[in-house]
Amino acid sequence: MTDVFTVGWTQMADGTKDDYVRLDRLYRDHTGGELVGNLLATFRLLEGPTLGYRIDRARHSRQSATRALRNGEPTEFVVAALLHDIGDVLAPDNHSAVAADILAPYVSEETAWVVRHHGLFQGYYYFHHLGGDRHARERHMASPHYDRCVDFCASYDQNCFDPHHDDLPLGDFAPLVEEIFARPAREHRV
Numbered sequence: 001m002t003d004v005f006t007v008g009w010t011q012m013a014d015g016t017k018d019d020y021v022r023l024d025r026l027y028r029d030h031t032g033g034e035l036v037g038n039l040l041a042t043f044r045l046l047e048g049p050t051l052g053y054r055i056d057r058a059r060h061s062r063q064s065a066t067r068a069l070r071n072g073e074p075t076e077f078v079v080a081a082l083l084h085d086i087g088d089v090l091a092p093d094n095h096s097a098v099a100a101d102i103l104a105p106y107v108s109e110e111t112a113w114v115v116r117h118h119g120l121f122q123g124y125y126y127f128h129h130l131g132g133d134r135h136a137r138e139r140h141m142a143s144p145h146y147d148r149c150v151d152f153c154a155s156y157d158q159n160c161f162d163p164h165h166d167d168l169p170l171g172d173f174a175p176l177v178e179e180i181f182a183r184p185a186r187e188h189r190v
Contacts, residue, residue: 106183
């Protein structure tokens, strides 16, 4: 598809209000139609090597979302459970922040906070085995979202490595992802 509008400048400083209004509309129309497909394609990059676990990261994430769905969690929390490790393929050393930044404009502050901090909170289960502090999460005890993050890791992360679990396929979650990412984006709040 050829764009019907193209700016006449080569430096952003030369753009006019009309240019930016039209560019913004073109960009939003394009990304709105591609976002969910791009997220699901990125999610599929989690498929493959198990890296020593009994299942791959995609199945781990589907298992997390399946458990959240079956426990009656809100749709945005189910989607967050599905996408909580999506940053692994793009930024393994700060995957939690990447996933949280993807979700933040579309979910509550609490849900974004849980995803942003789940990597640190998950460390409760293994940091001490690697010479770290398993209680590192306690520096966030004053947060109103602390208990929700502890629960997320206990209920939907550390226990989602079971090769015999009847987790749902990715396609079953696509309508939920579409629902959440169809929301008007809010300013980044975390």
